[in-house]
Amino acid sequence: MVFLTLSCLIRSRGPDRYWKVQELLKNARHFRGRKNRCYTLAVRAVRRAFVYATKGRVLKRHNMRTLWISRIAAATREHNMKYPTLIHNLGKTSIELNRRMLSELAITEPRTFLSLAKVAQARREEGFRAALGDGKEPAGVFSRVVVTH
Amino acid sequence: MTSRGTASRFLQSVLRNGVGRYVGQLKRVSIVFSKNGQSSLGIREFIEEGVVDYATKNPGTVVYVTPSPCRIPRIVAEYMNGNVREKTVTSKTSKEISEILTQMANQSGLDIIRIRKPFHTDNPSIQGQWHPFTHRPPSIGPIKPRTLED
Numbered sequence: 239m240v241f242l243t244l245s246c247l248i249r250s251r252g253p254d255r256y257w258k259v260q261e262l263l264k265n266a267r268h269f270r271g272r273k274n275r276c277y278t279l280a281v282r283a284v285r286r287a288f289v290y291a292t293k294g295r296v297l298k299r300h301n302m303r304t305l306w307i308s309r310i311a312a313a314t315r316e317h318n319m320k321y322p323t324l325i326h327n328l329g330k331t332s333i334e335l336n337r338r339m340l341s342e343l344a345i346t347e348p349r350t351f352l353s354l355a356k357v358a359q360a361r362r363e364e365g366f367r368a369a370l371g372d373g374k375e376p377a378g379v380f381s382r383v384v385v386t387h
Numbered sequence: 388m389t390s391r392g393t394a395s396r397f398l399q400s401v402l403r404n405g406v407g408r409y410v411g412q413l414k415r416v417s418i419v420f421s422k423n424g425q426s427s428l429g430i431r432e433f434i435e436e437g438v439v440d441y442a443t444k445n446p447g448t449v450v451y452v453t454p455s456p457c458r459i460p461r462i463v464a465e466y467m468n469g470n471v472r473e474k475t476v477t478s479k480t481s482k483e484i485s486e487i488l489t490q491m492a493n494q495s496g497l498d499i500i501r502i503r504k505p506f507h508t509d510n511p512s513i514q515g516q517w518h519p520f521t522h523r524p525p526s527i528g529p530i531k532p533r534t535l536e537d
Contacts, residue, residue: 346511
């Protein structure tokens, strides 16, 4: 070091430290404890929070789908049916409602959901008749699928 | 940027705008520019050609044009709900500035933050929301006060 007097030891640092620190702390303001105030602790906490946010995007889709499925299963069990049969038979009648819409219908339009469950049940029975009965009976109404595309 | 760490709002309209008459939500636009400065060239061109047409097309908006010695030309938009949006337009062409202004005129003044759901309804249920007794009608009749039987 060539600094021979105290006045030469003083360095001029960057001018932006306050704003860079605030930019990071604003992401930590809703945390608990000292990690919402102290920069060193906040850096680590904010990094973890961002990592969890990234991982959570996949988890959110996964969790929402399991929630919808459990809601649809509960609603179909009220109508004496099971979730796999409902989904399979609705697919066979080409009623292409996804699990989100089915769960919302089950909550907000219970009579529509009842009619969907009945359609699935009817298609199921037609399938049984076609498979187990002899070929003399005509195929049922719901087995006639009209393909428009 | 976490969802809990950043602001978010639900989709909404401003006081059911559009159900009756549509009221443009842009209250006033102030264009701050400098008379000689190469960053304000586009703004000056826009003021020569397009600002009068813009003002006639949006009769509910007041347009203020303030030349002042400034290095960065700005457009300050104020909305009916009190929100103020400032946009710097350094070295933008007149066409880009007119696009920016039409976009600001079409916006409502609500905050530009994450919208939680892309839909909103005041009446989500038509057939009545599900409750545990929707598909279970009562097995005993209505409960009446007990009568004295002699």
